[in-house]
Amino acid sequence: MLKLKKQLTLALLKPDIVVNPTIRNQILHKIQSHPHSFTIVEQKDILWKLAQAKAFYKAHEGRFFFERLCGFMTSGKFTALILAREDAIHYWRQLIGPTHPCRARVVAPGTLRATYGLTDTRNSFHGSDSDDTAKREIKLFFPDFDIDEWKTNQEIHD
Numbered sequence: 001m002l003k004l005k006k007q008l009t010l011a012l013l014k015p016d017i018v019v020n021p022t023i024r025n026q027i028l029h030k031i032q033s034h035p036h037s038f039t040i041v042e043q044k045d046i047l048w049k050l051a052q053a054k055a056f057y058k059a060h061e062g063r064f065f066f067e068r069l070c071g072f073m074t075s076g077k078f079t080a081l082i083l084a085r086e087d088a089i090h091y092w093r094q095l096i097g098p099t100h101p102c103r104a105r106v107v108a109p110g111t112l113r114a115t116y117g118l119t120d121t122r123n124s125f126h127g128s129d130s131d132d133t134a135k136r137e138i139k140l141f142f143p144d145f146d147i148d149e150w151k152t153n154q155e156i157h158d
């Protein structure tokens with residue numbers, strides 16, 4: 001039987017989730033359970049300085065929500081995860097749902113942002129949007145993690 005290759009993505013549980021340990025644990029359990037079945041390959045809690053937030057969200061510099069986004073992301077710890085499964089980038093973004101929770105509640109009820117998101121900016125989750133972005137974000141949050149070595153090990157165990 002043909003087995004699809006696993007892919008890695010970088011996910012963040014933002015400070016509005018991490019401030020509530022019960023909710024955070026519920027989410028960690030849910031994303032590993034059927035039917036989502038992500039494997040948590042690495043996990044780390046991080047507290048950013050403002051400059052780190054500004055660098056990560058540089059693409060949004062100048063937009064009206066940039067300052068409040070960086071303020072929010074430095075308001076407390078967030079959890080960074082490396083997640084693995086087939087088509088992980090696509091499925092993680094599908095599971096978290098559209099950027100804005102109000103819209104998510106209409107077009108994608110049941111998604112994580114629809115369920116937990118508070119506002120357009122305090123929207124609880126992040127997910128890499130492409131393979132290149134995932135590689136860059138994994139390197140940023142987990143500099144010691146060797147993506148190529150992980151891929152090689154997957155091939156050996158497949």
Ligand code: RTP
Pocket residue numbers: 060065069098099120121122123125126127128129
């Ligand atoms: P992410 O990068 O966090 O996975 O989210 P995304 O691709 O769905 O959204 P993006 O457009 O990249 O925006 C990055 C983060 O900026 C905040 N945001 N606030 N109108 C607003 O107030 C607004 N729009 C975006 C959100 O926290 C979003 O996740």
Ligand code: MG
Pocket residue numbers: 129
């Ligand atoms: Mg984005």
